[in-house]
Amino acid sequence: MSTTRTRTVTVAQATIAFLSQQFVERDGHETPFFAGIFGIFGHGNVAGLGEALEQSTETFRYYQARNEQGMVHAATAFAKRNNRLRAFACTSSIGPGATNMLTGAATATVNRLPVLLLPGDIFATRQVAPVLQQLERTDSQDVSVNDCFKPVSRYWDRINRPEQLVTALPAAMRVLTSPAETGAVTIALPQDVQAEAFAFPEQLFEKRIHHIQRARPDNTLLARAAEWMKDSKRPLVICGGGVLYAEASPALDAFASATGIPVSETQAGKGALAWDHPQNVGPIGSTGGTAANLLARDADLVIAVGTRLSDFTTASKTAFQNPDVRFINVNVAELDAYKHAALPLVADARVALELLTDALGQSGFQIDREQRERIAQLRNAWNEEVHRVRTTSSGDRLSQAEVIGLVNDATEPEDVVVCAAGGLPGDLLKLWRARTPGSYHLEYGYSCMGYEIAGSLGAKMARPDREVFVMVGDGSYLMLSGELTTSIQEGLKLIVVLLDNHGFGCIHGLAGSCGAHNTFNQFRFREQSTGLLSGESLPIDFAANAASLGAHVLCPKDRGALQQALQQARRNDRTTVIVLEVDAEQRVPGYESWWDVPVAAVSASASVEQARREYEANRTRERWFV
Numbered sequence: 250m251s252t253t254r255t256r257t258v259t260v261a262q263a264t265i266a267f268l269s270q271q272f273v274e275r276d277g278h279e280t281p282f283f284a285g286i287f288g289i290f291g292h293g294n295v296a297g298l299g300e301a302l303e304q305s306t307e308t309f310r311y312y313q314a315r316n317e318q319g320m321v322h323a324a325t326a327f328a329k330r331n332n333r334l335r336a337f338a339c340t341s342s343i344g345p346g347a348t349n350m351l352t353g354a355a356t357a358t359v360n361r362l363p364v365l366l367l368p369g370d371i372f373a374t375r376q377v378a379p380v381l382q383q384l385e386r387t388d389s390q391d392v393s394v395n396d397c398f399k400p401v402s403r404y405w406d407r408i409n410r411p412e413q414l415v416t417a418l419p420a421a422m423r424v425l426t427s428p429a430e431t432g433a434v435t436i437a438l439p440q441d442v443q444a445e446a447f448a449f450p451e452q453l454f455e456k457r458i459h460h461i462q463r464a465r466p467d468n469t470l471l472a473r474a475a476e477w478m479k480d481s482k483r484p485l486v487i488c489g490g491g492v493l494y495a496e497a498s499p500a501l502d503a504f505a506s507a508t509g510i511p512v513s514e515t516q517a518g519k520g521a522l523a524w525d526h527p528q529n530v531g532p533i534g535s536t537g538g539t540a541a542n543l544l545a546r547d548a549d550l551v552i553a554v555g556t557r558l559s560d561f562t563t564a565s566k567t568a569f570q571n572p573d574v575r576f577i578n579v580n581v582a583e584l585d586a587y588k589h590a591a592l593p594l595v596a597d598a599r600v601a602l603e604l605l606t607d608a609l610g611q612s613g614f615q616i617d618r619e620q621r622e623r624i625a626q627l628r629n630a631w632n633e634e635v636h637r638v639r640t641t642s643s644g645d646r647l648s649q650a651e652v653i654g655l656v657n658d659a660t661e662p663e664d665v666v667v668c669a670a671g672g673l674p675g676d677l678l679k680l681w682r683a684r685t686p687g688s689y690h691l692e693y694g695y696s697c698m699g700y701e702i703a704g705s706l707g708a709k710m711a712r713p714d715r716e717v718f719v720m721v722g723d724g725s726y727l728m729l730s731g732e733l734t735t736s737i738q739e740g741l742k743l744i745v746v747l748l749d750n751h752g753f754g755c756i757h758g759l760a761g762s763c764g765a766h767n768t769f770n771q772f773r774f775r776e777q778s779t780g781l782l783s784g785e786s787l788p789i790d791f792a793a794n795a796a797s798l799g800a801h802v803l804c805p806k807d808r809g810a811l812q813q814a815l816q817q818a819r820r821n822d823r824t825t826v827i828v829l830e831v832d833a834e835q836r837v838p839g840y841e842s843w844w845d846v847p848v849a850a851v852s853a854s855a856s857v858e859q860a861r862r863e864y865e866a867n868r869t870r871e872r873w874f875v
């Protein structure tokens with residue numbers, strides 16, 4: 250030990266010095282892992298990490314944010330747009346600053362996107378406890394609000410002594426750069442420990458290159474998977490986000506083109522194949538289209554690549570009705586590879602698809618002509634339906650579907666659309682025509698309201714040369730739009746399309762389908778006469794709100810004006826918010842699909858009882874895959 254060269258720095262300085270030396274490499278391409286750090290300061294991090302960041306402005310850039318949740322979303326979106334090869338750290342003070350990051354942490358972890366969280370923490374010495382914002386407990390002094398990060402982090406640690414950093418930081422990097430395990434990583438930094446100095450071993454600060462592995466599948470299972478495919482008459486691929494993260498789009502294209510096997514898409518996987526690729530049969534599941542959902546219904550083999558098989562993807566396990574259906578799951582995570590009693594190919598999507606293409610190519614396997622014709626017919630019918638819905642206007646106001654069509658038409662192939670919650674994600678999955686991988690950026694693992702604008706900032710940071718179009722509902726906008734200010738501060742232009750339907754429209758619709766007749770999800774005044782939210786719509790001036798933050802604002806009223814506004818927004822050099830009132834009644838229909846939302850089993854309401862009967866009938870289609 251005594252011969253080890255050391256560097257005496259504070260815990261905060263050591264952390265930043267270490268982070269600035271982390272690189273990743275995949276397929277021979279090397280890049281710094283961290284693009285910098287987002288942070289909001291308080292007494293829990295200002296003198297520790299704040300000081301360290303001031304000393305390292307050349308090597309590690311600090312970005313301000315308005316809300317800790319927002320900054321974690323921005324960081325998460327940045328990682329997503331970089332296919333997890335780059336990331337941000339996020340620092341917060343103790344207490345509320347830290348717990349504001351919890352929702353962001355869960356969002357990142359659910360979506361398997363890397364983000365390093367560095368919340369300040371209560372004094373390790375405990376001498377001056379309770380420090381401002383400390384939550385005291387009667388049962389332990391070893392617990393702080395930062396323990397709440399444990400279930401929403403893939404790795405969690407607290408640095409109570411400086412030397413703990415030496416093992417904590419490499420462990421954090423292992424998880425952050427693991428394709429299977431990545432997500433939020435939390436290292437809680439007590440505010441006194443941040444400022445403590447220690448003679449750290451010099452090796453801690455040397456450049457490290459983390460090789461991102463492309464795991465190969467087991468040979469026996471690979472051969473069996475190829476046999477299953479050859480035996481199948483109606484196979485169907487589900488393309489999930491893992492295809493994009495593995496940069497496996499060319500491999501999927503080659504596999505689908507060589508075999509003729511149709512490819513359906515999830516929210517995370519959309520864009521891996523262009524919408525007009527002959528094997529792309531469009532979205533699957535609860536918010537899927539007719540082509541993919543009818544093929545799924547009859548499929549005898551489902552090849553699920555890089556997907557978590559969430560309830561939206563499987564239409565709550567009603568999507569696959571063939572009694573003999575089998576699954577092959579290609580996934581880096583065993584958790585996903587083993588779902589639905591599948592043949593598990595625990596592997597990188599690109600490697601597995603290339604090996605499967607080779608294995609099937611040797612036998613000249615292709616799906617038969619009859620099935621090919623059916624696929625072509627279903628695709629045509631679906632694409633016509635998409636066109637119809639996008640272009641049909643009725644009523645005075647634009648419909649959400651029309652807006653999606655017009656925004657889509659105003660994009661270049663590599664521009665990005667960002668969305669997360671509300672009625673938009675389902676409609677976007679059905680109606681958006683993605684042309685390049687990464688251009689369709691939906692956070693639908695956590696479907697977290699508030700991700701939209703904050704996330705679009707991260708997507709823009711990842712590729713500042715591309716336009717980023719954010720589609721956001723009025724509810725989400727009201728919940729978290731503060732990072733508009735950050736976009737203006739940083740000169741990172743966003744084009745925000747705000748769809749105002751006066752409420753939590755999709756939940757209003759959902760409530761109605763469960764038999765409800767209330768206004769709990771509409772933005773209305775409380776009426777004194779009824780005591781209910783039954784009054785006029787709230788007169789929220791979104792245009793004035795956005796303008797007050799420094800954004801350009803446009804308020805088009807019809808198709809032509811929206812087209813012009815989108816062109817104007819593209820020409821503008823500053824974040825532009827397009828405020829649109831949309832028709833709350835015109836909804837995009839569902840297509841051969843269902844979503845399990847249990848309806849009250851007993852109720853005084855006849856409409857709820859009716860909805861319950863329908864619910865029970867639908868639920869009989871749910872299947873066990875064990």
Ligand SMILES: Cc1ncc(C[n+]2csc(CCOP(=O)(O)OP(=O)(O)O)c2C)c(N)n1
Binds near residue numbers: 695697698721
């Ligand atoms: C943080 C968070 N809270 C609650 C929800 C549940 N939720 C899903 S969509 C939605 C309404 C969203 O309203 P808006 O953004 O206006 O979109 P709209 O439904 O009107 O299309 C709610 C409350 C959620 N997804 N995220």
Ligand SMILES: [Mg+2]
Binds near residue numbers: 724748749752754755
């Ligand atoms: Mg709304």
